[in-house]
Amino acid sequence: MRRLGRWAIAGAVLLVGRGQRRRQLPPPEPVVDAWEPAPRAELLVAGLLLLAAALAVAFIVIYAGGADTQLLGLALGLCFGTLAVASIVTAFRLTPPEEAEEPYPERFHSTEVAEVEQIASESGRPLTRRRLLGLTAGSAGLALGVALLAPVASLGPVFDTNQLRREPWRRGVRLVDSEGRVLRADDIELDTLHTAFPEGANPEILASPIVVVRVEPARLDLPVGRRNWAPGGIVAYSKVCTHAGCAVALYRAPHFEPSRPRPALVCPCHYSTFDPATGGTVLFGPAGRPLPQLPLAVGPKGELIALGGFSGAVGPSWSGVRE
Amino acid sequence: MIRRATRFLDERAGAAPFLRKALRYVFPDHWSFLLGEIALYSFVVLVLTGIYLTLFFEPSLKDTVYHGSYEPLQGQKMSEAYRSVVDISFKVNAGLLIRQTHHWAADVFVVAIVLHLLRVFFTGAFRKPRDYSVVMSVPIVGASLAVLVWGAGYPGIPSFEGRMYIAHVFLLPIAIAVLLSLHLLLVVARHHTQFPGPKRTERRVVGLPMVPGYVPRTLGLALAVAAVLVLLGGLVQINPIWQWGPYSVANGTNGAQPDWYLGWLIGALRLMPGFDVTIGDYTLVPNPFWGGVLFPMLVFAFLFAWPTIERRRTDDRDVHNLLDHPSDMSWRTAVGASVFSFVAVVFLAGSMDRIAVSVGVPYTWQIWIFRAGLLVVPPLVFVVTRRICSELSERKWSEVEPSMARE
Ligand code: FES
Numbered sequence: 001m002r003r004l005g006r007w008a009i010a011g012a013v014l015l016v017g018r019g020q021r022r023r024q025l026p027p028p029e030p031v032v033d034a035w036e037p038a039p040r041a042e043l044l045v046a047g048l049l050l051l052a053a054a055l056a057v058a059f060i061v062i063y064a065g066g067a068d069t070q071l072l073g074l075a076l077g078l079c080f081g082t083l084a085v086a087s088i089v090t091a092f093r094l095t096p097p098e099e100a101e102e103p104y105p106e107r108f109h110s111t112e113v114a115e116v117e118q119i120a121s122e123s124g125r126p127l128t129r130r131r132l133l134g135l136t137a138g139s140a141g142l143a144l145g146v147a148l149l150a151p152v153a154s155l156g157p158v159f160d161t162n163q164l165r166r167e168p169w170r171r172g173v174r175l176v177d178s179e180g181r182v183l184r185a186d187d188i189e190l191d192t193l194h195t196a197f198p199e200g201a202n203p204e205i206l207a208s209p210i211v212v213v214r215v216e217p218a219r220l221d222l223p224v225g226r227r228n229w230a231p232g233g234i235v236a237y238s239k240v241c242t243h244a245g246c247a248v249a250l251y252r253a254p255h256f257e258p259s260r261p262r263p264a265l266v267c268p269c270h271y272s273t274f275d276p277a278t279g280g281t282v283l284f285g286p287a288g289r290p291l292p293q294l295p296l297a298v299g300p301k302g303e304l305i306a307l308g309g310f311s312g313a314v315g316p317s318w319s320g321v322r323e
Numbered sequence: 324m325i326r327r328a329t330r331f332l333d334e335r336a337g338a339a340p341f342l343r344k345a346l347r348y349v350f351p352d353h354w355s356f357l358l359g360e361i362a363l364y365s366f367v368v369l370v371l372t373g374i375y376l377t378l379f380f381e382p383s384l385k386d387t388v389y390h391g392s393y394e395p396l397q398g399q400k401m402s403e404a405y406r407s408v409v410d411i412s413f414k415v416n417a418g419l420l421i422r423q424t425h426h427w428a429a430d431v432f433v434v435a436i437v438l439h440l441l442r443v444f445f446t447g448a449f450r451k452p453r454d455y456s457v458v459m460s461v462p463i464v465g466a467s468l469a470v471l472v473w474g475a476g477y478p479g480i481p482s483f484e485g486r487m488y489i490a491h492v493f494l495l496p497i498a499i500a501v502l503l504s505l506h507l508l509l510v511v512a513r514h515h516t517q518f519p520g521p522k523r524t525e526r527r528v529v530g531l532p533m534v535p536g537y538v539p540r541t542l543g544l545a546l547a548v549a550a551v552l553v554l555l556g557g558l559v560q561i562n563p564i565w566q567w568g569p570y571s572v573a574n575g576t577n578g579a580q581p582d583w584y585l586g587w588l589i590g591a592l593r594l595m596p597g598f599d600v601t602i603g604d605y606t607l608v609p610n611p612f613w614g615g616v617l618f619p620m621l622v623f624a625f626l627f628a629w630p631t632i633e634r635r636r637t638d639d640r641d642v643h644n645l646l647d648h649p650s651d652m653s654w655r656t657a658v659g660a661s662v663f664s665f666v667a668v669v670f671l672a673g674s675m676d677r678i679a680v681s682v683g684v685p686y687t688w689q690i691w692i693f694r695a696g697l698l699v700v701p702p703l704v705f706v707v708t709r710r711i712c713s714e715l716s717e718r719k720w721s722e723v724e725p726s727m728a729r730e
Contacts, residue, residue: 067416073557080550087543288599
């Protein structure tokens, strides 16, 4: 037992001695500025860190028990917040406000620049046909680049352009509303906007949705050749704006006569305004061409049917698409 | 302990000399230098929350019927993509918090990056040797906007299916991250700029060293950014797509109000007079091109070309490490302010419909007021800024050297 004690003492002395020999080195020149200790600030930081830990635990508890978004946000946000305050207290109270100096890097390394040039020219010295080699290397690189990019083509067109061309409106197709009910001519009142779709077709095709409004027949002034397109003043236009393809979802119908000139179809995106009485011509706004009109007729039971396709291309005027 | 760790690193990676230098790397101090850091930290939040969201989002346009906990949408037909976002918001624990934090981070990122860009422009930080770290920031901003546009459209509009989604969550973020790291590398390689002052010269940079002073400060800023974003994400609703309902071609009003940072594009689209450039039946240039493509390209081209333009004009090929006070460079400041005011007017024009509703000025008048504004405001801003600048800098110099001013 006593022996063990002696060993322990000897070991301790050795250990202490080892440490002391290190300490005998002369202290190095200080790099960091001296700064007075701030024990109270340290306590504050410790408290904030504890609080942050508690908030993090609270987050876990809230998460496990139902995860209310507001409480979660508060717990996590405040946790980050207390940590931020702790960091900032540390920064301003526990570190010196040093003004260290450093030289900006040299403008350029003249020797190395010269050496690089030298190495390049010396390596190229045995070459006699530089132009030829350069040209062939360039063409090989270009060809390989194109070859490597070629497989991208299998992705196919990003936009399904066929969708733009599919034409669900044909002679005799009935108009239905979004619930699939057949629209009758009597359903269309003055000053209201109806959205209609071709019966039995996919309503998500670009050319499907149309707007139907009733214009006072006396007001109608359709282009030549469209005389019989508007039974009883009911006109139909594509619902897709010819500017950038938003849905023409607003109908400006003047209920107080003098303030507005006349009823108009309005697109809510950039406010292109189309006149339903004159074949969808642009009254105002950035659209470059009229809304395509759909010829209408009234069927034997009073239902609305299409007489054929649109008067022009549906959708925004991308290159090539035109009336 | 630290000695052992450092030696470990040094023996394996030869890292000690680098570490020694990095620890005392000097950061000049000015509040405006924080803008770039804020952008960086919100980008980190953006990426982390984004990664979480990709685990739950389904980029598919296949039809499905909603049978979830959110009553108003019960039984509605919608795309898988839309359903997955509604589920992230209502079914996934903490999903809504992460989603809203993601969106807020995007907004803060854009604001910070734009302010940072303005700071760099007006203080002349873009001059040699930092011209290329600035030129690089233009594609960063461009790519960020592209991500946002693809993100803003989602979910459910046809363009946001599989491949576009890959661009949003994978290609563009990686591009941004790579460009951002290059940008930071270049900045560090040539050191930060500083405002002139005692001991602060073109050859010596003065400021706070990385350790011990700078690290806790910037850590504090990073944590504060995270705190604000998470608090916003938890407490302030943003982009509640469940209220707008699933997208369909026939329902224009769904989400027709784009995010605010697209306001300048919307404004440009709305102010543009309506015409298409056509040859016969062939549409050569559709109208949205002017406002939606050409206008932003011109703005980016301006930023891109500015270092060259200025070098041509001033014939100044020197290396600059000291920043300018905007008032001392009246020409640059005036041009910048005038271009900025042009974009700002277009941006304001993006909210013409709101103005019409809240102030009551008819929309048709506003179109003409804003178009006139575009012609009048920028030159006016140019002249006024130039005046203010020369006056300010005159006053400053007369304080420094009264005799000089009197002469
Ligand atoms: S999309 Fe209709 S006005 Fe632009």
